[in-house]
Amino acid sequence: MTTSQKIALVTGATRGIGTETVRQLAQAGVLTLLAGRDAGRAKAAADKLVAEGLPVEPIALDVTNPESIAKAVAEVTSRFGKLDILVNNAGIMVDDMSKAPSEQTLAVWRETFDTNVFAVVEVTQAFLPLLKKAEAARIVNVSSQLGSLALHQDPSSPIYNFKVPAYDASKTAINAWTIHLAHELRDTPIKVNAIHPGYVQTDMNGGQGDIDVPTGAKSSVGMALIGADGPTGSFTYLGKTLPW
Numbered sequence: 001m002t003t004s005q006k007i008a009l010v011t012g013a014t015r016g017i018g019t020e021t022v023r024q025l026a027q028a029g030v031l032t033l034l035a036g037r038d039a040g041r042a043k044a045a046a047d048k049l050v051a052e053g054l055p056v057e058p059i060a061l062d063v064t065n066p067e068s069i070a071k072a073v074a075e076v077t078s079r080f081g082k083l084d085i086l087v088n089n090a091g092i093m094v095d096d097m098s099k100a101p102s103e104q105t106l107a108v109w110r111e112t113f114d115t116n117v118f119a120v121v122e123v124t125q126a127f128l129p130l131l132k133k134a135e136a137a138r139i140v141n142v143s144s145q146l147g148s149l150a151l152h153q154d155p156s157s158p159i160y161n162f163k164v165p166a167y168d169a170s171k172t173a174i175n176a177w178t179i180h181l182a183h184e185l186r187d188t189p190i191k192v193n194a195i196h197p198g199y200v201q202t203d204m205n206g207g208q209g210d211i212d213v214p215t216g217a218k219s220s221v222g223m224a225l226i227g228a229d230g231p232t233g234s235f236t237y238l239g240k241t242l243p244w
């Protein structure tokens with residue numbers, strides 16, 4: 001392994017957009033760590049991509065478990081001593097869609113924020129020393145247009161009547177985190193961006209969606225591979241700016 005080999009880590013990559021993000025980063029020549037909360041399923045998903053001839057390795061990482069995060073950081077530290085790309089992709093949507101926003105339980109809010117917000121902050125903070133060791137690291141936070149307060153208030157927006165309040169607010173929080181971290185790091189080569197992957201045909205949507213999974217991975221991959229002239233602190237879908 002030469003130090004010039006780019007290393008990426010994608011969380012929640014055992015299925016859906018995450019697996020495809022790993023595939024596309026590896027196809028671009030990046031040695032990509034496919035992170036999954038279950039080590040066996042991470043290995044099974046990675047084995048499929050390795051069989052395609054791609055530079056992919058599994059790593060166990062439950063983003064809500066501090067011990068698991070510490071172990072993953074220790075593994076990346078001892079093997080590579082740096083991390084070039086972190087894609088915070090793991091996410092859940094557990095709102096009960098049959099309920100009004102006022103009826104959504106606090107348990108749903110807590111579970112959602114544990115995975116979609118607190119885990120993203122904790123994973124990023126834990127990997128930041130390794131990201132700072134890379135030449136020009138990229139952090140991609142997989143948000144959603146459902147985190148856009150402006151779109152929720154626009155009667156002409158397709159999400160105007162779509163209400164999963166805990167999930168929506170968790171993505172709004174990730175957008176705020178993205179802006180703050182980008183500001184903190186703006187005098188460094190590290191870029192931090194939030195993306196909306198599109199309405200993608202994955203398990204999260206019961207297979208429904210406007211776009212297929214390969215297209216759904218493009219926004220993350222695009223921001224993971226941006227050059228020095230690329231944005232930081234942005235919120236985009238396929239490179240197009242979205243309203244906060």
Ligand code: NDP
Pocket residue numbers: 011012013014015016017018036037038061062063064088089090091092115142143144145196197198199200201202203204205209
């Ligand atoms: P899926 O439900 O298909 O996959 C979610 C992934 O997250 C799974 O690999 C799951 O792992 C993983 N995950 C959940 N909790 C944890 C955890 N504690 N630790 C590690 N991994 C975890 O979702 P998508 O692929 O559709 O979504 C990926 C991201 O894109 C999410 O952040 C989602 O919010 C976002 N998004 C998706 C949209 C869509 O239309 N699909 C639209 C907008 C945003 P496991 O297999 O172990 O359950």
